């Protein structure tokens with residue numbers, strides 16, 4: 001294969017401390033997306049770069065916004081909600097990309113523009129009720145567990161079609177597509193099948209009924225594996241550390257059983 005995918009989950013990403021640092025990091029990630037798209041015969045414009053600002057304090061997020069970020073991903077609802085208040089003076093759309101408990105649906109309904117980790121009807125129902133109360137709607141991705149690891153959230157692939165049918169009942173939820181986290185491995189050939197499975201599930205859903213899956217977008221790929229994800233058809237890469245710098249909080253904080 002001969003490509004250097006930069007697949008390393010232990011990579012030392014330098015902390016971005018100035019607007020110029022952010023411009024550089026974003027440009028580098030952007031170039032890698034563009035190069036991968038080009039060699040995969042894809043259009044760069046099909047792929048959204050979603051910067052993930054979890055654990056990053058507002059002082060540095062403000063620099064990232066100055067460098068051009070106007071939509072940010074956050075894993076935890078409370079942190080995202082707090083930041084949306086702290087930076088209410090800025091033009092930022094907040095995407096919640098982490099697991100949600102139904103008792104937090106109320107908060108998401110208030111401020112989020114997108115929720116990428118929908119994986120249970122109980123949560124869909126709670127969101128719909130709260131969104132109706134707020135007179136809002138929400139873009140959602142349905143999260144699928146493509147790695148068969150218990151440590152990853154998301155629904156089992158075999159439940160996806162039934163779930164997509166059921167979610168249609170909720171007018172406030174606009175399904176944009178599917179989201180997944182690949183297995184954490186520096187071995188491309190273990191990561192790739194996760195992304196490939198998500199793309200296959202989208203095809204299955206489309207063939208069953210194109211209306212099931214909205215735009216049919218695929219949210220997959222993070223700092224350590226976004227090039228593989230783009231090769232496999234990603235429409236949204238969620239990139240934290242390669243833009244903001246290495247996190248001091250270990251990933252086991254977000255995927256508890258993984259540590």
Ligand SMILES: *Cc1c(COP(=O)(O)O)cnc(C)c1O
Nearest residue numbers: 052075097222223238239240241
């Ligand atoms: C943190 C996070 C990311 C980004 O991970 P990085 O390694 O910082 O790029 C992507 N997706 C989800 C769901 C996350 O929680």
